[in-house]
Amino acid sequence: MPDTSNRKAQILQTAAALFRERGYQAASMRDIATAMHIEAASLYHHIKSKEEILEIICFDMAEQFLSTIVEVNDIYFNAEEKLRMAILNHVRLITQNQERSAVFLHEWRSLPEVSLNSFLALRNQYENGFKQIVKEGIEEDIFGQVEPKFAVLSILSSVNWINEWYKPDGKMNAEEIAKNISDFVLGGLRKKLVTDLGYKP
Amino acid sequence: MPDTSNRKAQILQTAAALFRERGYQAASMRDIATAMHIEAASLYHHIKSKEEILEIICFDMAEQFLSTIVEVNDIYFNAEEKLRMAILNHVRLITQNQERSAVFLHEWRSLPEVSLNSFLALRNQYENGFKQIVKEGIEEDIFGQVEPKFAVLSILSSVNWINEWYKPDGKMNAEEIAKNISDFVLGGLRKKLVTDLGYKP
DNA sequence: CATGTTGCCTAACATTTGTTAGACAAATAT
DNA sequence: ATATTTGTCTAACAAATGTTAGGCAACATG
Numbered sequence: 001m002p003d004t005s006n007r008k009a010q011i012l013q014t015a016a017a018l019f020r021e022r023g024y025q026a027a028s029m030r031d032i033a034t035a036m037h038i039e040a041a042s043l044y045h046h047i048k049s050k051e052e053i054l055e056i057i058c059f060d061m062a063e064q065f066l067s068t069i070v071e072v073n074d075i076y077f078n079a080e081e082k083l084r085m086a087i088l089n090h091v092r093l094i095t096q097n098q099e100r101s102a103v104f105l106h107e108w109r110s111l112p113e114v115s116l117n118s119f120l121a122l123r124n125q126y127e128n129g130f131k132q133i134v135k136e137g138i139e140e141d142i143f144g145q146v147e148p149k150f151a152v153l154s155i156l157s158s159v160n161w162i163n164e165w166y167k168p169d170g171k172m173n174a175e176e177i178a179k180n181i182s183d184f185v186l187g188g189l190r191k192k193l194v195t196d197l198g199y200k201p
Numbered sequence: 202m203p204d205t206s207n208r209k210a211q212i213l214q215t216a217a218a219l220f221r222e223r224g225y226q227a228a229s230m231r232d233i234a235t236a237m238h239i240e241a242a243s244l245y246h247h248i249k250s251k252e253e254i255l256e257i258i259c260f261d262m263a264e265q266f267l268s269t270i271v272e273v274n275d276i277y278f279n280a281e282e283k284l285r286m287a288i289l290n291h292v293r294l295i296t297q298n299q300e301r302s303a304v305f306l307h308e309w310r311s312l313p314e315v316s317l318n319s320f321l322a323l324r325n326q327y328e329n330g331f332k333q334i335v336k337e338g339i340e341e342d343i344f345g346q347v348e349p350k351f352a353v354l355s356i357l358s359s360v361n362w363i364n365e366w367y368k369p370d371g372k373m374n375a376e377e378i379a380k381n382i383s384d385f386v387l388g389g390l391r392k393k394l395v396t397d398l399g400y401k402p
Numbered sequence: 403c404a405t406g407t408t409g410c411c412t413a414a415c416a417t418t419t420g421t422t423a424g425a426c427a428a429a430t431a432t
Numbered sequence: 433a434t435a436t437t438t439g440t441c442t443a444a445c446a447a448a449t450g451t452t453a454g455g456c457a458a459c460a461t462g
Binding site for chain 1: 418419420421422423
Binding site for chain 2: 022023024025026106109110144146147150151153154156157158160161165180181184185187
């Protein structure tokens with residue numbers, strides 16, 4: 001007797017887990033149904049099609065990611081603070097919903113062409129949010145003369161990779177992971193004689 | 202009248218391109234055959250099964266990646282040199298064969314269980330090669346006190362991400378990309394007053 | 403010339419896929 | 433009590449999947 005109120009949400013979550021585990025194409029409607037202890041046909045009283053499931057998950061996550069970076073740009077002023085906060089929000093979203101994040105990160109390729117284009121537009125917006133922060137940091141003379149494109153790609157790839165190895169029962173929480181990555185991204189690997197250049201607000 | 206000498210290699214290359222574009226599950230034997238202007242059944246005179254194609258590609262690339270890091274550890278002595286060279290080799294392998302690299306990076310999940318285990322063992326070996334270099338750098342006091350696991354994951358994720366955006370007709374070649382990433386990884390983002398600590402060999 | 407090999411073909415197969423139609427029971431509303 | 437909605441079921445579908453069997457033509461080898 002499953003709680004009938006949010007059956008659709010259950011389907012989305014179950015589907016996300018299976019999409020993540022086996023990939024969108026390899027996870028069948030019957031797999032999803034079996035995981036919920038119902039028949040495949042029953043799913044269609046809640047959702048229109050398999051593609052609709054993918055679309056809902058991808059666009060829902062895209063909006064969540066986007067809203068966090070908008071928030072960061074509204075609240076914080078210093079580029080380093082902004083970057084640390086953007087990374088933290090990203091890590092939080094990924095660790096708090098690994099299944100749906102994985103679909104957002106990898107399975108969007110299976111979106112039908114029309115949805116695919118709008119999805120890529122949203123993803124580009126998100127990347128531009130990061131690029132904007134890096135550019136600000138360079139202009140404010142807080143960051144060195146790096147290539148913004150490379151910096152953003154490196155940051156996002158590091159931060160997305162979390163999804164491949166993070167286990168909820170591991171030793172680190174989102175905050176610690178975010179701090180480690182932020183420190184690494186900001187500080188780099190090579191040992192230096194360092195004096196931070198203070199910035200005067 | 203296709204050159205019959207290396208027909209199998211052609212199949213592997215065509216399959217790799219399709220596996221990359223659509224994913225292993227979504228790319229059918231008929232798709233591969235059509236791309237080669239033959240019938241699906243004809244493929245089976247050259248390969249045993251669809252899974253065999255995947256296995257050959259994954260393990261071939263795994264061996265290539267592994268051999269480069271062994272080479273690096275044989276030739277170079279300084280940790281920074283080793284790391285730069287390892288990154289360069291990695292970038293070269295990816296840019297020189299994007300299709301097969303993409304399969305190695307993403308489609309191995311579809312390997313049958315037995316192959317999967319040996320594959321993951323090889324991949325672990327490769328990651329450990331990098332981790333070894335980072336540890337050496339810390340011991341030699343060339344690198345700062347970073348968490349090797351994080352450093353390696355960040356480096357590899359950055360370097361693997363190349364496969365998502367690199368276009369052979371783009372402005373940058375493998376060497377330039379590798380230098381950019383190496384500089385970023387080693388130097389980080391934050392501006393500092395820097396004096397390199399010379400190491401005395 | 404005969405012989406075997408190579409590479410491809412057509413035809414067919416069992417299975418799995420996403421999806422629809424229609425029925426039945428329980429819960430809810432009137 | 434009656435009517436309606438909701439969630440599930442069984443049954444079935446057309447299409448696509450990986451794969452096999454058997455045959456035919458071109459070529460190389462004895």
